Amino acid sequence: MPDELYREVLERIKPSAVEDAHMRSVAHEVIDKLDSEAREHGLDVYTIHVGSTARDTWLKGKKDIDIFLMFPPDTPLEKLKEDGLRLAREVSPRFEERYAEHPYITALYKGLDVDLVPCYHVEDAAHIQSAVDRSPFHNTYVLKHIDGLHDEVRLLKQFTRGVGVYGSELRTQGFSGYLCELLVLKYGSFDGAVEHGAGFKRGRVIDIEGHMDKSVEHPDPLIVIDPVDPKRNVAAALSGQKFCEFVDACRRFLKAPSIDFFFPPAAEPMKKGALEGLLASRGTKLLAITFKTPDIVEDTLYPQLRKAEDSLAKLLERHEFKAYRTDVWSNDRSAIVLEMLVWELPAIERHLGPPLDEREHCEKFIEKYPGAYIMGCRYVVDIPRKYDTAVELINAQLKSCGLGKHVCASIGQGFEILTNEKTLELGPEFARFLTKFLRAPET
Amino acid sequence: MPDELYREVLERIKPSAVEDAHMRSVAHEVIDKLDSEAREHGLDVYTIHVGSTARDTWLKGKKDIDIFLMFPPDTPLEKLKEDGLRLAREVSPRFEERYAEHPYITALYKGLDVDLVPCYHVEDAAHIQSAVDRSPFHNTYVLKHIDGLHDEVRLLKQFTRGVGVYGSELRTQGFSGYLCELLVLKYGSFDGAVEHGAGFKRGRVIDIEGHMDKSVEHPDPLIVIDPVDPKRNVAAALSGQKFCEFVDACRRFLKAPSIDFFFPPAAEPMKKGALEGLLASRGTKLLAITFKTPDIVEDTLYPQLRKAEDSLAKLLERHEFKAYRTDVWSNDRSAIVLEMLVWELPAIERHLGPPLDEREHCEKFIEKYPGAYIMGCRYVVDIPRKYDTAVELINAQLKSCGLGKHVCASIGQGFEILTNEKTLELGPEFARFLTKFLRAPET
Numbered sequence: 001m002p003d004e005l006y007r008e009v010l011e012r013i014k015p016s017a018v019e020d021a022h023m024r025s026v027a028h029e030v031i032d033k034l035d036s037e038a039r040e041h042g043l044d045v046y047t048i049h050v051g052s053t054a055r056d057t058w059l060k061g062k063k064d065i066d067i068f069l070m071f072p073p074d075t076p077l078e079k080l081k082e083d084g085l086r087l088a089r090e091v092s093p094r095f096e097e098r099y100a101e102h103p104y105i106t107a108l109y110k111g112l113d114v115d116l117v118p119c120y121h122v123e124d125a126a127h128i129q130s131a132v133d134r135s136p137f138h139n140t141y142v143l144k145h146i147d148g149l150h151d152e153v154r155l156l157k158q159f160t161r162g163v164g165v166y167g168s169e170l171r172t173q174g175f176s177g178y179l180c181e182l183l184v185l186k187y188g189s190f191d192g193a194v195e196h197g198a199g200f201k202r203g204r205v206i207d208i209e210g211h212m213d214k215s216v217e218h219p220d221p222l223i224v225i226d227p228v229d230p231k232r233n234v235a236a237a238l239s240g241q242k243f244c245e246f247v248d249a250c251r252r253f254l255k256a257p258s259i260d261f262f263f264p265p266a267a268e269p270m271k272k273g274a275l276e277g278l279l280a281s282r283g284t285k286l287l288a289i290t291f292k293t294p295d296i297v298e299d300t301l302y303p304q305l306r307k308a309e310d311s312l313a314k315l316l317e318r319h320e321f322k323a324y325r326t327d328v329w330s331n332d333r334s335a336i337v338l339e340m341l342v343w344e345l346p347a348i349e350r351h352l353g354p355p356l357d358e359r360e361h362c363e364k365f366i367e368k369y370p371g372a373y374i375m376g377c378r379y380v381v382d383i384p385r386k387y388d389t390a391v392e393l394i395n396a397q398l399k400s401c402g403l404g405k406h407v408c409a410s411i412g413q414g415f416e417i418l419t420n421e422k423t424l425e426l427g428p429e430f431a432r433f434l435t436k437f438l439r440a441p442e443t
Numbered sequence: 444m445p446d447e448l449y450r451e452v453l454e455r456i457k458p459s460a461v462e463d464a465h466m467r468s469v470a471h472e473v474i475d476k477l478d479s480e481a482r483e484h485g486l487d488v489y490t491i492h493v494g495s496t497a498r499d500t501w502l503k504g505k506k507d508i509d510i511f512l513m514f515p516p517d518t519p520l521e522k523l524k525e526d527g528l529r530l531a532r533e534v535s536p537r538f539e540e541r542y543a544e545h546p547y548i549t550a551l552y553k554g555l556d557v558d559l560v561p562c563y564h565v566e567d568a569a570h571i572q573s574a575v576d577r578s579p580f581h582n583t584y585v586l587k588h589i590d591g592l593h594d595e596v597r598l599l600k601q602f603t604r605g606v607g608v609y610g611s612e613l614r615t616q617g618f619s620g621y622l623c624e625l626l627v628l629k630y631g632s633f634d635g636a637v638e639h640g641a642g643f644k645r646g647r648v649i650d651i652e653g654h655m656d657k658s659v660e661h662p663d664p665l666i667v668i669d670p671v672d673p674k675r676n677v678a679a680a681l682s683g684q685k686f687c688e689f690v691d692a693c694r695r696f697l698k699a700p701s702i703d704f705f706f707p708p709a710a711e712p713m714k715k716g717a718l719e720g721l722l723a724s725r726g727t728k729l730l731a732i733t734f735k736t737p738d739i740v741e742d743t744l745y746p747q748l749r750k751a752e753d754s755l756a757k758l759l760e761r762h763e764f765k766a767y768r769t770d771v772w773s774n775d776r777s778a779i780v781l782e783m784l785v786w787e788l789p790a791i792e793r794h795l796g797p798p799l800d801e802r803e804h805c806e807k808f809i810e811k812y813p814g815a816y817i818m819g820c821r822y823v824v825d826i827p828r829k830y831d832t833a834v835e836l837i838n839a840q841l842k843s844c845g846l847g848k849h850v851c852a853s854i855g856q857g858f859e860i861l862t863n864e865k866t867l868e869l870g871p872e873f874a875r876f877l878t879k880f881l882r883a884p885e886t
Contacts, residue, residue, distance in 0.1 A: 201800045202820060221820075244799045244817040251806065283789030283831075320784065322763070324793070341763065341789055346726030350767070356687045357644045363694070371882060374687040377645060377664075382882055439814060439825055 002257045006190070009262045010151055013059045013158045023053050023065060026112050030067050030091055034116075037090045043083055046070040046121055050139040052177050055146060057153040059161075064106075064113040068136055070121035073129070084118025091116060101130050125228035137228040142181050155190035155262075156180045162262040163249035165242045171302040173239035175246065182208065182224055182234060197250035202240070269431030270438070275421050278438060284324055285343045286438075288335040288423040288430075289394060291415040294406035301330060304404025308411075309336050311402035312394070320345055321390045329433045333426060334407070335418075337437060343390040353379030391417055445700045449633070452705045453594055456601045458503045466496050466508060469555050473510050473534055477559075480533045486526055489513040489564055493582040495620050498589060500596040502604075507549075507556040511579055513564035516572070527561025534559060544573050568671040580671040585624050598633035598705075599623045605705040606692035608685040614745040616682035618689065625651065625667055625677060640693035645683070712874030713881070718864050721881060727767055728786045729881075731778040731866040731873075732837060734858040737849035744773060747847025751854075752779050754845035755837070763788055764833045772876045776869060777850070778861075780880060786833040796822030834860055 015023065027049040038045040051066035052058035069087060071080045081103055088105035089095055091114060095107040104117040120129050125137040146153070160166035160175045168176035183193040186208050205212070205223045213230040221243035226232040235243075253261050270278075279286060289312070294301060305328035313326055322342040329335045353369070354361035355378045362379055366372050369381040387393035399411060424431055458466070470492040481488040494509035495501035512530060514523045524546060531548035532538055534557060538550040547560040563572050568580040589596070603609035603618045611619035626636040629651050648655070648666045656673040664686035669675040678686075696704050713721075722729060732755070737744060748771035756769055765785040772778045796812070797804035798821045805822055809815050812824040830836035842854060867874055 199802065240820055241817060244820050247799055248805075248817050248822075251802070252809070255806075282791045284791065320765070324789075324791070342785055346767075346784055348725045348727065348767070356690055359642065359694070363698075366695070373882065374684065374691050377683055377687050379691075439816065 005257055005259060006151075006155055008259060009155060009158060012263070013154050014151065015058065015060045015062075019060065020056075022110070023058075023062075023112070026110050026114070027053065027065055027067065030065075030107075030109060030114055030116075033091055034067070034069060034087055037087050041083070041087070043087070044072055045083075045087065048136055048139070050135050054139055055142050055181070056150045057142075057146070057157070057177065057181055059154060059157055063111070064115060066115045066117065066135070068132070069116060069118045070136065071118060073120045073122050073127070075120070077129075080118050080120070084116075088116035088118070100132070102132055125226075128229075134226075134228065138178055138226075141227050142178070142185070145185050146181070149184050149189070152184045152188075152190045152193075153181050156184055156193050158262045159190070159194070159249070159253070160246065162260075162264050163245065164264075165246045165249070168237040169302075170237075170299045172242065173237055174242045175238060176234070179224060179234050179238075182206070182227070194250045194253055197247060198254055200243070200247050200250075202243070267432045267435040269428045270424070270434040271431075272421050272424055275424065275434065275438075279420055285340045286420050286423055286434075287338045287340060287343070287390065287394075288329075288418045288426065289338075289398065289415055290333050290335040290418060290426060291407075291410045292413065293330050293332055293334045294410045296406050298330075300406065301334075302328070304407040305330060305334060305336070307402070307404050308407050312336055312338070312398065315393065315397055315401045316390055319387060319393050320349070321393065325437070327433075327437055329426075329430060331427070331429055334410075335423075335426060335430070337423070337433075338390075339438065340390055345385060345388060347385050347388060348382050349385040350375075351381050351383045353381060391419070448700055448702060449598060451702060452598060452601060455706070456502045456597050457594065458501065458505075462503065463499075465553070466501075466505075466555070469553050469557070470496065470508055470510065473508075473550075473552060473557055473559075476534055477510070477512065477530055480530050484526070484530070486530065487515055488526075488530065491579055491582070493578050497582055498585050498624070499593045500585070500589070500600070500620065500624055502597060502600055506554070507558060509558045509560065509578070511575070512559060512561045513579065514561060516563045516565050516570070518563070520572075523561050523563070527559075531559035531561070543575070545575055568669075571672075577669075577671065581621055581669075584670050585621070585628070588628050589624070592627050592632070595627045595631075595633045595636075596624050599627055599636050601705045602633070602637070602692070602696070603689065605703075605707050606688065607707075608689045608692070611680040612745075613680075613742045615685065616680055617685045618681060619677070622667060622677050622681075625649070625670070637693045637696055640690060641697055643686070643690050643693075645686070710875045710878040712871045713867070713877040714874070715864050715867055718867065718877065718881075722863055728783045729863050729866055729877075730781045730783060730786070730833065730837075731772075731861045731869065732781075732841065732858055733776050733778040733861060733869060734850075734853045735856065736773050736775055736777045737853045739849050741773075743849065744777075745771070747850040748773060748777060748779070750845070750847050751850050755779055755781070755841065758836065758840055758844045759833055762830060762836050763792070764836065768880070770876075770880055772869075772873060774870070774872055777853075778866075778869060778873070780866070780876075781833075782881065783833055788828060788831060790828050790831060791825050792828040793818075794824050794826045796824060834862070 031047045031049060034047045048068050048070060050068050053062065053065045069084050071084065085097065085103060085105055088107065092107040092109045095105050098104055098106055102118065104115055107114045107116060117132055119132045122128055122133055125134055128134050157166060157177060157180045160180060165174040167174045184190065186206055187193045187196050200222065202221045207225040209227045211230040212225045216231045218233045220233055220236055220238065221240045222235040222238055224234040226234050249261060309326050309328050313323055316323055321340065324339045324341040326338045329337055353365040353372055356362065365379050372379045372381040387396060394417060398415065403411060418425060474490045474492060477490045491511050491513060493511050496505065496508045512527050514527065528540065528546060528548055531550065535550040535552045538548050541547055541549055545561065547558055550557045550559060560575055562575040565571055565576055568577055571577050600609060600620060600623045603623060608617040610617045627633065629649055630636045630639050643665065645664045650668040652670045654673040655668040659674045661676045663676055663679055663681065664683045665678040665681055667677040669677050692704060752769050752771050756766055759766055764783065767782045767784040769781045772780055796808040796815055799805065808822050815822045815824040830839060837860060841858065846854060861868060
């Protein structure tokens with residue numbers, strides 16, 4: 001295995017002694033501060049540093065750190081929130097209140113974002129009251145078993161990041177840091193994880209503790225049973241697409257290892273001339289339906305964008321147009337992007353009427369359309385096509401085609417369909433996206 | 444009910460007294476001739492006049508008549524054929540030997556084609572040795588029950604003929620004469636048959652004798668249990684399309700009875716200018732794949748033409764082209780005719796590779812196509828489209844796309860693809876076919 005390559009990667013991703021010391025001292029100071037505040041207010045709180053910075057599996061450049069404030073399990077939820085946030089606000093005068101499953105505070109402290117998360121200090125992971133209560137158990141488990149594999153975890157995190165499958169948030173639907181840690185624990189090294197990963201089939205089960213609760217079904221491409229919770233799949237957020245992309249990356253890496261897997265060259269922004277040439281040679285048409293990005297977090301935004309992408313693809317298909325590929329993009333504006341294979345159609349279309357058996361409906365249909373005829377045991381009729389082009393169809397029906405709440409509201413306020421090289425008006429970040437989106441065909 | 448209309452129809456379809464007398468005398472003479480020949484050769488044969496001319500349900504202009512030569516059931520098959528055909532050849536010096544399930548003779552006798560069919564004289568229809576043995580039982584059954592409904596049967600035959608669903612041969616897959624007779628027996632009149640027909644749903648069972656053998660499944664749109672055979676569906680040859688067209692015709696007739704249902708005006712041949720105008724306004728493209736008609740009977744030809752039509756439609760679909768409607772036509776040349784909705788496509792296509800799980804296949808695929816990527820848990824790759832137009836695709840792959848034996852041989856010897864107005868080169872009969880094929884859209 002390419003040790004030289006790994007050394008080169010680690011040089012770029014392993015925190016320096018200075019960074020590491022700073023991270024530790026910040027954690028220490030914040031915990032001290034919280035502990036003394038808690039004592040002052042007579043609160044029974046156990047503060048703990050969790051996450052990759054606590055486990056020494058973090059990657060250079062990381063600017064945030066997780067500190068949990070653990071309250072006794074019999075604390076009323078309102079009191080936990082109130083006391084927890086009050087303590088947290090004391091850490092730094094610069095803070096923001098945020099919301100996940102619970103509210104938490106992000107404090108800016110000595111150049112780091114410190115997430116301060118109140119949770120319950122339960123006895124074992126089976127008794128958690130919410131997902132955040134589980135994090136300290138993950139921390140304990142990894143610390144207990146990591147046994148010098150910190151850099152192996154770093155390699156796997158950077159590998160998944162480089163090949164585009166790192167991050168369990170809904171934008172990516174990829175591998176979480178904890179999932180990377182567990183794969184390294186299971187297979188003993190980065191190499192082991194990649195070698196096994198290359199052979200993963202859909203539905204692969206990894207159950208390190210051998211305690212899987214078989215009464216729970218996991219309809220996921222990869223099932224990694226949480227060592228601290230036999231019912232939970234750590235990889236539940238991983239999409240089939242990202243699972244497959246990971247397996248593919250493992251196979252390609254094994255065949256020809258290279259630094260590019262860890263640090264892929266940045267995509268060049270697509271230039272106008274190149275785009276015109278590419279579309280001319282392919283003969284396809286590019287459409288970007290753009291609108292103002294709703295002011296919501298990515299975990300809310302991306303599912304809505306994908307829903308819009310799906311609804312739009314189905315709308316086009318119902319009307320006999322054909323998209324070759326679709327994707328979504330977001331910045332200050334958002335876009336549903338389609339490369340179209342069929343975007344113009346002849347002036348007639350077949351309008352489907354009722355099945356022959358529904359006699360009353362049939363009579364009304366024939367009355368309305370005297371030229372109706374039989375096809376496949378239902379009445380049909382040829383009518384002038386209502387939307388001859390995909391653009392006309394989208395303009396007329398996008399708003400009513402099944403959109404998430406915020407995307408719908410934004411589109412309702414106005415959208416624009418950019419075509420071909422005009423899509424570049426969305427700016428250089430979009431131009432970079434286009435380079436990846438429009439793969440050049442094999443010759 | 445429109446009695447005046449029926450009188451008008453019957454005037455045109457009921458044989459005159461002269462025709463009727465001629466038909467009867469021919470049957471009589473032929474039977475006499477066969478009987479005396481049989482006596483001369485010492486053969487135990489019972490000759491019988493069967494079919495619509497025997498039952499007085501035939502339509503004016505009919506030029507053929509069926510005489511069956513019934514041999515004792517213990518006659519060896521070879522002897523039945525030999526003696527039967529030898530007798531039959533005596534009827535007229537002008538005859539042809541033909542083959543259905545059994546060989547038979549068509550003799551030209553006083554201007555009529557007399558089909559002379561050897562069969563077994565079995566005791567009841569349950570003991571028939573082949574389908575032809577059943578005909579005399581049908582004859583007996585109808586004669587016994589028809590009870591003055593002869594003209595009602597004639598009306599139904601002409602109605603089904605006029606609306607294009609008469610004939611149980613494989614070209615039409617419509618209603619046989621016997622089926623029309625049974626529907627009139629069941630519903631008591633032409634009106635009754637049409638009123639009930641208008642309400643037929645797929646899977647309708649008509650069991651006049653109430654003796655249906657329920658152990659036999661009939662996956663047909665209409666099930667009319669043969670009064671002489673509880674296992675047999677008289678309507679087995681009826682296609683779903685023709686069944687629905689009949690129901691539709693009944694409904695329209697009830698709403699607005701007219702002579703046109705019985706005698707539809709002949710379609711005008713499509714003229715060049717009209718065709719150009721129609722195609723320009725619709726924006727579709729007409730393709731006719733033409734080849735020399737194989738020298739085989741229609742019952743063999745039409746299934747092969749339809750198979751070719753199906754295979755061609757599937758071929759086009761697999762390659763992302765789209766036909767709006769398809770049909771077949773045949774004369775001295777045959778044609779698969781398509782009105783195309785999508786007949787040109789962009790220069791790229793997606794080539795599907797193996798599913799991710801088949802690792803060895805995947806490795807070979809990636810080696811061949813380094814630009815392969817993951818889509819829907821399989822590898823795919825963008826390649827230059829091999830056939831940019833439907834015509835190129837058909838030229839390249841028609842011969843290998845699944846054709847019946849004789850059509851395949853004929854296409855193998857050469858075919859031509861005519862487009863748009865050039866299809867009119869196939870002649871005026873084709874031009875008439877086109878008028879029906881290309882229905883004008885509703886406006």
